[in-house]
Amino acid sequence: MLDTVILIVFAMIGLSLLLNIWRLMVGPSVPDRILALDTMYINSIALIILYGMNMGTDLYFEAALLIAMLGFVSTVAICKYLLRGDIIE
Amino acid sequence: MIQHLSSLPILLPMLAGVILLMPPCGKSVSIRRFASVTFSLLTFLISVALLLKVQIDGSLVYAIGDWSAPFGIVLVADPLSTLLVCLSSLLGMVCILYSCAGDDEQGSYFHPLVHFLVLGVNGAFLTGDAFNLFVFFEVLLIASYALLMHGGDKKTTRAALQYVIMNLVGSAVFLIALGVLYGVLGTLNMADMAQKISLLQGDDVYLAKIGGLLLLVVFALKAALLPLHLWLPNTYAAAVPMVAALFAIMTKVGVYSIMRVYTLIFGDEAGELAHMAQNWLWWLALATIAMGTVGVLASQDLRKLIANLVIISVGTLVALVTIQTVEASSAAIYYLVHSTLVTAALFLLADLIGRQRGKVADRITAGTPVAQPALLGVCFLIAAIAVIGMPPLSGFIGKVWLLQATLNTEYSMVFWALYLVASLAVLFAVAKAGSTVFWHHQTNGSKNKPPANMATESSIKDRVQPVQIVAVIILVAGAPLMSLFAGPLSEYAIGAASQLHDFNNNIDLILLGGK
């Protein structure tokens, strides 16, 4: 049963990612795209976690952790650019 | 220590680079210079020691991390690689010496960067592993990028941008080539690759061919072979002269790689792929010579002229390498050393001359007289005679040798005709440049009177400094010395070339540790 559920959730996450990229493409504004990208980071974490469960390993945990950390940093960096241009001033 | 000698030409420059970044070298210019010169001298001496050891004990294989080939990375110190290591260490030393007159302070980190460049070059010469070769290529490239920007102006920035982008694409191609080769052969140790390539069957052969050809593209880019040479003239002409002089070795890294890879991996024993690119390379080399010749005629300043001389020398070298005989390879080895030294010397001289000519700098037009015509003139004359290939200097031997070596090949007459025309063009261009730069003065009011005391016309600060002239003399001395000791040197070159072509011996040496 778990395998089926994982597959279903895979499909949900996959759909989410597709929705994200749709927003990414459509925009219309840059902040919209940033939002989509940020969401995409988080959904990727879900994807990786699921994948780990699917494969029965937690070797990919760190990847998920790093996406959580680094996705935040990139979002901040991009927003800072929008706000101030110079991100390290 | 002596058993680790093979690794020292790489490790010593690394250490030097590191130490030069640390206190007290970071702060004090004089300490930095002293340390840098000492280290470069040491590197050179160590390289010579390695060469001698290889002469006595035969080629050495040094397994880094005690992991033997093909699993670990091995350094292969054979007559050819050690010779080139000596050459690059020498150039590094000369470049550093020359810079100590003050050019090193035109930008930051000059000394460590030179050591890092030498590290990369030496690594590329010594390594027996294709991926490790990539890494050292990158080391030398990134160092060259940084050095290219040393003390530069707008022109330099423009040249650097193009140079860097071209080479980044080149690196990408390098990786694809390595990927293909690994994907087919399952190894990237060069000797192991050589052994496995003849066993390939079916379509795998073509895949390996793709890998080999792509590698060739990369090496041709580094070597500046037509049509991938276009980066060279501007880059060399835009670099600070001592950097340009040091760059003289960089095209040779490309040539050397072609030599290694196409003799060992795609050489006689490669089955279907034996000498696969020979024809292409041959004609491209010829085209390169032609292009360089046109460039030489077109050059309007000394540095461009020298850059084009480099292109001609590359074409010549690649043509020789393509022939794949011991004779041709030994001629190539001799010519390689000669052309590197002499073009490096010319770059430095062009700088010294340019500085003393004020506004016209090194442009080949009438200008301010050179303040020290005798000193610079003699040096220039020697270098010019050498580069033209006239007796009694090294260029003459190189020329005779390479003509001899190409004589009994298929298209020898095409090469001869082209090479001789190129030589004539070089002769004319260099003579014209030299006589214009030294003898054609703008300030001569009455045309046919000897100019008045010239020394006063140029300020004292442009006078050649002792370190600069020492640096130039070290390089210029190469030409007569290589001619005087042509006997032992040719013996050495032939020995190195024979070993290069001795497939079984190389395989045994690297994969079985010489057993």
Add this chain to the structure above:
Amino acid sequence: MRLDTRFKWLPAPLLSISLFFAWLILNNSISNGQLVLAVIVAVVIPWVTNPFRVKQPRVIKKGLAIRHLFLVLYDIITANFQVAILILGPTKKLNPGFVKVPLDLTHTTPITLLASTVSLTPGTVSAEVYPWQESLVLGQEPEQRYLLIHVLNLTDEQALIDSIKQRYEAPLKEIFQC
């Protein structure tokens, strides 16, 4: 309100404790070796990062803090369901709006916590804290701070402000004693 810790060598005890546990959690182990490492990490990292800390009020009422934490967690869960319903429902019925909540809090850490809480809980996202540092004369403290929030479905503005102030701001004020 207290800004300094009792021990010079342990500049941020709460942080140290968090790090200690985080280490053990990360390594999934409470072996002796990991415990030693955890202690090392818990001491060394705060010490190393101390220069980068701006002095902020410390948690005084620890029990209250924990209780408040659970309250917020509960709110997060309900918030998620509410928002899910709002999202899936017809968009046209939504009445979004911007609300400016006047703040009693003055320090950054409590304000950050409040803003985060607001963002994580029903239908609201913190948008801005007014005024900005840059709009002030150097060194001067602002008279009144505001939290600008965006509300997905705004029905009663004043009720929302009151609920935020009472449900989230007041406990924070107490926890930090400021």
Add this chain to the structure above:
Amino acid sequence: MTEWIISILLLIGGVFVLVGSIGLVKMPDFFMRLHGPTKATTLGMASLLIAAMIFVSTSENSLSVKEILISIFLLLTAPISAYIMIKSAIHHKLDSIERTKGKHNIEDDV
């Protein structure tokens, strides 16, 4: 039993993640779009991570709680991401839909 729990948590997580992304697509203006991802994903992610935690703990027969760290991390950062994104949206003077109340509360930041 654990399989059930895991499955339910997974489904909850999946649904919330999806809902967040639907919100991202469906909502008419940036400010409204933001609500979905920031909130829905925190719970969704938490459910998924807890599912994973239980899954690993049972399959390896030893307690594994490190997935918690990701949750904590997301809880810490999600509001700040949202905040800074809104900030840049305000800076870009993005239009909110007409019926939005209290637009006057937004101060010009330049």
Add this chain to the structure above:
Amino acid sequence: MELLYAASVGLLVSCGVFLILRSRTFPVVLGLTMLSYAVNLFLFSSGRLSLNSAVVLGQSSEYADPLPQAFVLTAIVIGFAMTAFVVILSIRARADLGNDHVNGHVPEINNKRKV
């Protein structure tokens, strides 16, 4: 799946190359970045694709080829260093030359077009 992988690599190469051929530094930098993604994926695949077989001893029954992974790691790092350099170099070029054209000067046709 192999086809999909190869197609992705091919597409990345195409996109990278197209961007590299643009006339301004920023797209060229993007192109180089894209190309290095493609190259890394390519090099990675030279050890063949394998699912669920990370090369951590004791974690799985089969192992992927670790060597290309090590190569790609090195390549990523080097690529990063190079990208960093070329980015700053573009900034420098813009500052020195007053424009961001890869040739250091904007062709006259464009200047006219602007006017």
Add this chain to the structure above:
Amino acid sequence: MTLLWIPLLSLLGSIISSMTGKLTRNQSTMLSLLMPIIALGMSINLAPAVFAGEEIRETFSWLPELGINIAFRLDGLALLFVFMILAIGILVIFYARYYLSDKDSMPKLYSYLMLFMTAMLGIVMSNNIIQLWFFWELTSISSFLLISYWWYKSEARKGAIMALTITGGGGLALLAGLLLLGNIVGSYNLDIILASKEIVQASQWYEVTLILILLGAFTKSAQFPFHFWLPHAMAAPTPVSAYLHSATMVKAGIFLLARFYPVLAGTDLWFFIVSITGLATLLFGAYIALFKHDLKGLLAYSTISHLGLITLLFGLNTELATVAAIFHIINHATFKASLFMATGIIDHETGTRDMRKINGMWKFMPYTATLAMVAAASMAGVPLLNGFLSKEMFFAETLHQQLLGSLSWVIPVLATVAGAFSVAYSARFIHDVFFNGDPVDLPKQPHEPPRYMRVPIEILVALCLIVGIFPSFVVDDILVAASFSVLGGYAPEFEVALWHGFNLPLLMSAFAVTGGIFIYTQRRYLFLFQASLPTVNAKKTFDNTIYSLIKWSQAKIGAIENGSLQRYLMLMLLVVLLAAGWPLFEMNQLAGATDRTPIDIHNAIGAALLMIGALSTVIWYRTRMVSLIMISVVGLMVSIVFTRFSAPDLALTQLTVEVVTIILLMLALFFLPQRSPRESSSMRILRDLGISSALGIVVGSICYALITRPFESISDFFIDNAKTGGGGTNVVNVILVDFRGFDTLGEICVLGIAALGIAKLLINLPLFMPGSDSEGRPWAKDRYPSLLASISQWLLPLALLVSFYIFLRGHNLPGGGFIAGLITAIAFILQYIAHGSNWITERLTINYRKIIASGIAIALFTGVGSWFFDKPFMTTWFDYFDIPFIGEIELASALIFDLGVYITVVGATLMILASLGELTADASKEEVNI
């Protein structure tokens, strides 16, 4: 050793005289003369043996591998030339003592002259043809130096370059010819070559070889149409002309004909090329000489003509003609050298060489005039002078030539015509200079030159007379010996005598003399005729050719190297396409034999996102911000791909690098324009699309071909030995820090160097700091959003914790120094973003340069450490220890190495990002103050 000493002494002389700058002129001259006099003495000493038919040889080893040795040989021909070179050389040096003005550097001239002398001696004495070429080229170099002696004169420079180019070009042809010759014979040894006539002439290469060698000879000896450099070489000081352009250098070409006569001559080809060239030169030179107003010009063309005569003689392929040629070599050297010297005196005394100005010199310098007139008479072929004898022999030999068949009469007739012209220009030389009224505005008042300046001329003119009157007595021995060598060990019966009776040659001589005088008297009409001809100025043609060649080159280079990176890249990509695509077409089947894995939803979505991201990056490339966001999607997806295909380490690395790259690109975006203008034409876009899709298809196909093929690699070794030999279970990491740690060492060097390079780039960087974004929006006021600053304080320790965790586990599980380093760096970068770099520098002063250096140093010394255990560099060490309370722990040198990596990465990344940040921080500080 005797033979070697002859050129060596002259070289020594060159060196000695170059050092006589501080001495007086006389001392300098004496010292300079010493060496050639000794050499001359030595050669005289050797003469009897040579006359006796002996050939003296000496060989020293130099480059045996190439068949090049230092080999000397003295036979009759060589001896003849050695005498000429040394004797005339000595006279010229002596003469130059009086010729040079005080301003001119005597040591320089002497030094060059003797260098030249060395080269000539080397040529004539070489027993190895490559050595011969060696000295041949040395004459080109030294003559370049001599012609450009007055380097400040434009015509001296131009003349020197022209001479060098022509003779140098000929030299190259000669080299080719000699190498071919050596290849045919199988040796460069002259002895062997001279004995291989049959082999050489039977070879398929004979024609090419002959033509190449003749090219060398003709250019050097100024044969038509390569003659034009010679008149321009007259820009040299007159002693130089006397030496080089009468007696020696131009004779080197003649020598070459003589030297290789035994191997190359005797064929019809030889006859046609050599004799026709000689005849043409003879006529052309004699004709033009008449019209030259410049004294030296006249002599130059006369020389050309006489060289043509000698060449013609060699071309006739008869033995006696050869003897005559050799005889004329001697005679021409004597009279022409003395004429040049006389001209030098006239030039010296009058300040001009223009015959239209110089008239009636007889009155001013009767003694010099007498000498010059005798020499000129010899040149004209007047009886009782040596010139008459060889010309008589020449006329005789032209009559014996039958190869032209029914046209055989042409040669003697033309020879007579040329003879007439030579009488005419000689007459002009005598009449126009020494008589013909009074001088016209001479710069100086002429008078007799210093006594000793005339001595060399006296000696030479005396020789002309003695040889002319007592020929057999003076020249028989040397002529026999020389002919003996040239004819290959055989000397024909001949008699050199003043009177052979009334015969056809004498008649020809008579015709020539009367005809010549007639021509001279009627010169007015000839000058008019000559002026009416279109002027064919060889120098101008040469200059124009060179000029247009240079212009052509510049145009070509300018068109090819147009500075367009796009073109360079396009070329390169095309080459790549060809190299990768060509073999692809040769393949029978693209796909390999392994089973395909089915596509699952996970992969499909990943690939879709990856592709959409990539395409979007391209589609929006002009809106840079958007394409930057799009490319981060690609980066994210690439790391997902790595996770998917079992490469957790790669995924982690890719993720961390990705963030730093994005931050970097944001920086770039700020300092670069934020939009790309639309500048590519649609054709260009199409072209680019074409090549990029072609490349994509090719690379994709290769990738597909690879991954569908069965495969074996060396990797099992790593998996088997990672734990036992490297002490870690994460094989990738063990490869990185152990098996291939050397790569990693290189890699951190790259990173470190990149950081240094970037810091270098940023020095004195004038920044463009846009005050608004791409849509003209001013930047936000809130510099450091407070909530961000607040949260980043918390994130820093957390990130450090994670980083430490990743670092420690790397050896056994995914992670390692590089990733850990980047996480640390990113954590700090977040601080920079949140607080600004001033805030950071207030709290933390780190010298990133030192950090980088320490990182590399740690890695390096870890590697060196193994030396102390007598192991190669980077041999790792690890062991397990049981420590009370803590339990078993593993200690490994690889961890220290990884620490080095970590430190370097932190240092380099921060240096790269922070140095740019600090730059703007400084700028903004000022902004705030305003």
